[in-house]
Amino acid sequence: xxxxxxxxxxxxxxxxxxxxxxxxxxxxxxxxxxxxxxxxxxxx
Amino acid sequence: xxxxxxxxxxxxxxxxxxxxxxxxxxxxxxxxxxxxxxxxxxxxxxxxxxxxxxxxxxxxxxxxxxxxxxxxxxxxxxxxxxxxxxxxxxxxxxxxxxxxxxxxxxxxxxxxxxxxxxxxxxxxxxxxxxxxxxxxxxxxxxxxxxxxxxxxxxxxxxxxxxxxxxxxxxxxxxxxxxxxxxxxxxxxxxxxxxxxxxxxxxxxxxxxxxxxxxxxxxxxxxxxxxxxxxxxxxxxxxxxxxxxx
Amino acid sequence: xxxxxxxxxxxxxxxxxxxxxxxxxxxxxxxxxxxxxxxxxxxxxxxxxxxxxxxxxxxxxxxxxxxxxxxxxxxxxxxxxxxxxxxxxxxxxxxxxxxxxxxxxxxxxxxxxxxxxxxxxxxxxxxxxxxxxxxxxxxxxxxxxxxxxxxxxxxxxxxxxxxxxxxxxxxxxxxxxxxxxxxxxxxxxxxxxxxxxxxxxxxxxxxxxxxxxxxxxxxxxxxxxxxx
Amino acid sequence: xxxxxxxxxxxxxxxxxxxxxxxxxxxxxxxxxxxxxxxxxxxxxxxxxxxxxxxxxxxxxxxxxxxxxxxxxxxxxxxxxxxxxxxxxxxxxxxxxxxxxxxxxxxxxxxxxxxxxxxxxxxxxxxxxxxxxxxxxxxxxxxxxxxxxxxxxxxxxxxxxxxxxxxxxxxxxxxxxxxxxxxxxxxxxxxxxxxxxxxxxxxxxxxxxxxxxxxxxxxxxxxxxx
Numbered sequence: 001x002x003x004x005x006x007x008x009x010x011x012x013x014x015x016x017x018x019x020x021x022x023x024x025x026x027x028x029x030x031x032x033x034x035x036x037x038x039x040x041x042x043x044x
Numbered sequence: 045x046x047x048x049x050x051x052x053x054x055x056x057x058x059x060x061x062x063x064x065x066x067x068x069x070x071x072x073x074x075x076x077x078x079x080x081x082x083x084x085x086x087x088x089x090x091x092x093x094x095x096x097x098x099x100x101x102x103x104x105x106x107x108x109x110x111x112x113x114x115x116x117x118x119x120x121x122x123x124x125x126x127x128x129x130x131x132x133x134x135x136x137x138x139x140x141x142x143x144x145x146x147x148x149x150x151x152x153x154x155x156x157x158x159x160x161x162x163x164x165x166x167x168x169x170x171x172x173x174x175x176x177x178x179x180x181x182x183x184x185x186x187x188x189x190x191x192x193x194x195x196x197x198x199x200x201x202x203x204x205x206x207x208x209x210x211x212x213x214x215x216x217x218x219x220x221x222x223x224x225x226x227x228x229x230x231x232x233x234x235x236x237x238x239x240x241x242x243x244x245x246x247x248x249x250x251x252x253x254x255x256x257x258x259x260x261x262x263x264x265x266x267x268x269x270x271x272x273x274x275x276x277x278x279x280x281x282x283x284x285x286x287x288x289x
Numbered sequence: 290x291x292x293x294x295x296x297x298x299x300x301x302x303x304x305x306x307x308x309x310x311x312x313x314x315x316x317x318x319x320x321x322x323x324x325x326x327x328x329x330x331x332x333x334x335x336x337x338x339x340x341x342x343x344x345x346x347x348x349x350x351x352x353x354x355x356x357x358x359x360x361x362x363x364x365x366x367x368x369x370x371x372x373x374x375x376x377x378x379x380x381x382x383x384x385x386x387x388x389x390x391x392x393x394x395x396x397x398x399x400x401x402x403x404x405x406x407x408x409x410x411x412x413x414x415x416x417x418x419x420x421x422x423x424x425x426x427x428x429x430x431x432x433x434x435x436x437x438x439x440x441x442x443x444x445x446x447x448x449x450x451x452x453x454x455x456x457x458x459x460x461x462x463x464x465x466x467x468x469x470x471x472x473x474x475x476x477x478x479x480x481x482x483x484x485x486x487x488x489x490x491x492x493x494x495x496x497x498x499x500x501x502x503x504x505x506x507x508x509x510x511x512x513x514x515x516x517x
Numbered sequence: 518x519x520x521x522x523x524x525x526x527x528x529x530x531x532x533x534x535x536x537x538x539x540x541x542x543x544x545x546x547x548x549x550x551x552x553x554x555x556x557x558x559x560x561x562x563x564x565x566x567x568x569x570x571x572x573x574x575x576x577x578x579x580x581x582x583x584x585x586x587x588x589x590x591x592x593x594x595x596x597x598x599x600x601x602x603x604x605x606x607x608x609x610x611x612x613x614x615x616x617x618x619x620x621x622x623x624x625x626x627x628x629x630x631x632x633x634x635x636x637x638x639x640x641x642x643x644x645x646x647x648x649x650x651x652x653x654x655x656x657x658x659x660x661x662x663x664x665x666x667x668x669x670x671x672x673x674x675x676x677x678x679x680x681x682x683x684x685x686x687x688x689x690x691x692x693x694x695x696x697x698x699x700x701x702x703x704x705x706x707x708x709x710x711x712x713x714x715x716x717x718x719x720x721x722x723x724x725x726x727x728x729x730x731x732x733x734x735x736x737x738x739x740x741x742x743x
Contacts, residue, residue, distance in 0.1 A: 002082045003149045010086045010142040011067065014093060018248055021134055025255045029047040032262040040265050043049055043258060112737075166686050173683040180673050185353055193734050194669065194683070200730055201687045204723060208690035211719070212697065271311050271355070278319040281505040351597055371736060374601040383594035389531040401523045402602040427534075447602070 047258035052251055059247035066244050069237040077234075083149040084234070090142040092241040093135045094164070096249045100132025101171060101198075103253075108195035111188050119264065122188035125195060126178050127256035129171050131249055136168045159213050163206040170198045184264045302327040302451055302482035303348055307357035310343050317343040319506035320357070325484060327362075327450075330477045333486040335503035341486040342382065344503070345453040348484070349379035362450055378449030380457055384440035388429030392419055392439040395428055399443040413442040416472060418465060434460040445472065452476055454485035520603055524612025528586065529619060537585050538620050542578050543627055549574040550631055560637070567636040568699035571628045572655070572692050578624055579617075579659045579688075580681050583667040586613055591672050600739055610664055610735035618660035625652045629699075638703045647713050648702035654720035655695035661724060662687055665731040668739050687727075694719045 001007070038044050070088040077084035104125045111121035143161070144154040155161065174194050181187035303325040310318040318340045325331055333341050346352040348361050350373030359366040362376050386395045393414065400410045414424055417438040428436060437460050444452065452473070458466050473483045502510040532538055553570045554563050563570075590596035600606055629648065632638045640648055666684040670676035694716045701713025 001076075001085075004082070006145045006149055007071075007082060007085045010145050011070075011089055013141055014089045014138040015063065015067075017134060017138060018252070021131075022248075022252060022255075025252065025259060026046070026048075029255060029259050029262065032259065032266060033046045036262055036265045036269055040269065041258075042261065043047075166689055169682075170686045173679075173686065176679060176682055177669070180675070180679070183353065189737050190669065193737050197665070197687070197730060197734060200726060201690075204690045204726065205686070208693045208719060211715075212693045267311075267314050270314055271309075271316060274311075274314065275309060275316045275319045278316050278506050349601075371600075371606070375604070377601065379598070379601070381594060381597070383597075385595045385598035386593050387527070387531060387589060387595055388593065389534045389589075390527070394530070398523065398527050399598075399602060402520055402599075443598075 047255045047262065052254050055247055055251045055254070059244060059251055062240055062244035062247060066237060066241045069233070069240065074234050074237050075231070080150055083146055086142050086146040086149075088237050088241045090139060090146060091238060092245040093142070094139040095242060096245045097132050097135035097139055099246075100128045100135060100249060100253075101167065103128040104132065104171075104174075104195050105199045108192035112192040112196070118188050119184050120261075122184075122192060123257045123260040123264075124253065126175075126191065126260060127253045129174055129178075129195070130256055131252045133168065133171050133175060135245070135249070136164065136171070140164065140168065157213065159206065159210040162209045162213075163202070166205045166209075167202055170201060174198060184267075300327050301325065301360070302329065302362055303484070304360045305357065306359075308347065308354065308359050309356035310340075310347055310352055311355040312343065312352075316355075316506055318347070321503075321506070321508055323501065323508055323511075325482060327482045328477055328480060329482055330473060330498050331482075331484045332497040332500045333484060333503060334488075334500060335486075335509075337488070339503040340506040341503055342455050343506075345379060345455050345484065345486065346381065348373075348451070349377045349381075349453050350374040351379070351381075376449065377451045377453060378444045378447045379453045379455075380440055380444055381455050384428075384436050385443070386428040386436060386440060388427065390428060391425050392428055392431060392435070392442075393424035395439055396442045396446055400446045403447050405446050405448075409446050410442075413445040414439075416445065416468070417442045418468065432460075434462070434465070437461060438465065441469065441472070448481075450481055452481055452483040452485075454483070456487065457485050458487060520608040521612040521615060524599075524603075524609060525615035525619070528589070528613060528616035531589060532616070532620060538582065538624065542581050542620075543624060545581065546574040546578045546624060546628055547631055549577060550628065550635060554635060563636050564638065565705070567632045567638045568703055568705075569692075569696045570636075571625075571632050571699065572695045574628055575621065575625060575656075575659065575695075576685065576688055576692060579621060579663045580684070582617060582620055583663040583680060583684075584677065586617055586664070587667045587671040596671065596739070606736045606739050607732035609739070610668070610731050613667075614660045614664040614731070617663055618656055621656040621659050621663075622652065625656050632703075640702055641704060643710050644702040644704055647698065647710055647717065650717050651695055651698040651702060651713070651720065654717055654724055655691060655698075658691045658720055658724040658727060659688070661727045661731050662691070665727065665734065665738075668735060671739075691720065691723055694723065 033041070066088060070085050074085070074088075076082045080087075107121045107125035107128065111118050111125060114121065147156060148154050174191065177194050178187060178191045181190060301324050303323060305321050305323040308318050308321040308323075309316055321340075321344065333344065335341050343352060347354060347359060347366065350361070350366060350370035353370070354367045361373050364372045364376065366373055386392075387398075390398065393410070396410050396414060397407070400406070419435065419438050419442060423431065423435050423439075426435075428439060431439065437457070441454075441457060444454075454473075457469060457473075461469060473485065477483055498514055500510075500512045500514065501508060502512075550570055553566070553573075557563050557566060587596075590599065596609075599609060603609055629638075629640075629652065633640065662684060666680060666687070669683065670679045673679060697708055698713040698716035698720065701708045701710050701716070
């Protein structure tokens, strides 16, 4: 495959950054939600 | 209980499955394009992120409008607007990066000052500014009002930017590299892969927005919960103060 | 206190119930119930950090209400802060002066915007003892007391329905203080309501009809002084 | 109208006393023009870029003047009181924009003269009318957008860096339009005068759009900050 480096870099960056955002979001959510009682959360 | 619910879990699993399929198809199943060659494989990530990024900013604009006009759920709409802009900015950054990598292969340059690219770049910077404003206000009500106005002003700005950039380029066109604009002739599987890409990135977008919007809600709630305790503490202090005098 | 709140009807200049104002997560006001009838002259007392200034800023429409309900001159503070602002004259910690304009130009600017004439400006400056030399000096070059007087002159020119003054006596000498008391009394006689704060350690000069004491963001005492 | 003029006159009186524009902003903008010339280091290139450089310098100067305009208001919380006096806060918006326009227009005239002297730009015939129109419409746009985003960041921490981040993308169409139209007025061979007028029309539309948006958005943006 020609230009494999560029193609791989595109995919790794795109999916990687989205994955990192997802992980950061989940970690922060776990940390915060322990400090807020469940009855306040509208989605529970 | 964190920000996850049954709905987000289903969404998450679906997103992972479709993404896996898109990656496999993009790299191994689809053929190279007649004109673009293998660089078309970037398109399966580039085009969906671009579309979803635009969708994200439309969402931000609509939610901001609701937040400003409606009397109830003002903060809820504002949180959706903010979360959508956050994800949109990330998607758009990826669009710009993958686009310039693709351009390097196809055009031989990382960047072309073509109207679409230029508008996208300005849109990106505008929403980075929007996010910066959101970080300044700690009070949720003030944040909602101010950032909604900024988001609606951005809606006003983008067509003006686009129009002037189009006009600018049409007057200053140097007929050049743009000839190989890369008309993609998509066969069935390629089209299906592109379509799956749009589905996959939409699922990721919705999942991220739901979680991040709840995250903002959590940090707003944390302040409220803290406030309850602080009020009781302050009142207790006041009562003892009265007895002391 | 509760009976006061109940009996205050439509003629209430200020009507607060369960008011909480959070500043960066800290409840500066932690549940205030208060009713002030129009035409009243009220002194708000309390040590530093008891929420006096926040109470004034809330009533002036400058600080958002976190919880509870608040009406000022019949207008809901939570939803119509802009309207509240236009009805209320606030002298806060800052004087709201442009330091590169002279004292007179500052008052003149206010007068121009509210449609008062030059004679009103002269009268106001005169009442507050801002003499011609001071009036012609850049506000930035004035002493704290002179700046305070200039700001008060602007307020006199404005003829607001509700006057909110944050420590107006600070930085004034005793002659100016009693002059100020006279101005405030006159304002109430002409129908305005006046609420001002004083530091707890300050002795109240002349008799104040009503004194409210704040402690830790709540009303601790509310004393009516029956006229002598 | 009276209120608008009173606010503008107040700002201009202060400017006249402190000479911020004359003593700091004009020298700064001229310095920018000189530094651009030094960096480009080629006379034909400088001449081609002249219009763009003038308007870039204008954009930078706008940022400084807007900061200054709102620092006056927030230094002693005068804006809080001001919003209480006036019958409608859009009058404050137009008043401050008007004083900003007067300052920016004088600066623009100075910078165009500097471009003629330093860069060898020429203005002849129909170009003069076009140039004056462009200077007017573009500075009106600059003043309106500057005031609108100035009040957004007034009282905020880190406003020095937030203002350019928010306002410059919005000003991009204005930069493009003003540059092309000025190029046409300078008699560039890449763009003719009739096209220059099209750009001037775009600048007028831009000013109208942000004038109305500013009048509508100023009130919710200026509402109290604790």
